[in-house]
Amino acid sequence: MTTRFDPFREIDRLADHVLGTARNAATMPLDLYRSGHHYVIHFDLPGVDPGSIDVSVENRTLTVRAQRTDRADEGTQWLARERPTGTYARQLTLGDGLSTEEIDATYADGVLTLTVPVAEQARPRRIDVVRADTAHAVGTTSSNERQEIQS
Known part of the structure; x- marks a missing residue:
């Protein structure tokens, strides 16, 4: 028996591997936006047991883990299985400007x-500018003050 090398089959196998990995990463798609003084992240997790969801923050890295279990009985004959x-x-x-101690999580x-x-401390704030009196402005001295300084 001879084994024949098919470069197109290898390319297909590699593409399936790469796309399969990308497809698995995309099973938790998200939306992220800013609303006022908060960032809001929505993760799609249909069919996930809420008790299996784990949200943690360590060294400014937010990690979300969830478990979706197989609900098929033994002896099930699959006709299509895409989930x-x-x-x-x-x-x-x-980022550094976020309050990781106050993250709120809900699942619905x-x-x-x-x-x-x-x-x-990272929120934008307005700084009031006060008009300075020109007589007291920094860097201006009167001729009398100059004479006292020179003496």
Whole structure:
């Protein structure tokens, strides 16, 4: 028996591997936006047991893990199986200007929502400008003051 090398089959195998990995990473798609002094992240997690969801922050890395279990009985004959099962994880790096101690998480209708507040010190603030009196402006001295300084 001879083994024949088919370069197109190898390319297809490699593409399936790469796209399969990308497809698995995309099983937890997200939306991210800023609303006022908060960032809001919505993760799609349909069919996930809420008790399996784990959200953690370590060294400014936000990690979301969830488990979708197979609900088929033994002896099930699959006709189509497109919904992935297993453990899924997604990581996001959080900036320094966020308050990681105050992250809020809710899960409803298959969507995990995280609200990440902007830290107080990172929020934009208005600085009032006061008109200075020209007689007291920094860098101006009267002729009498100049004579005292020179003496």
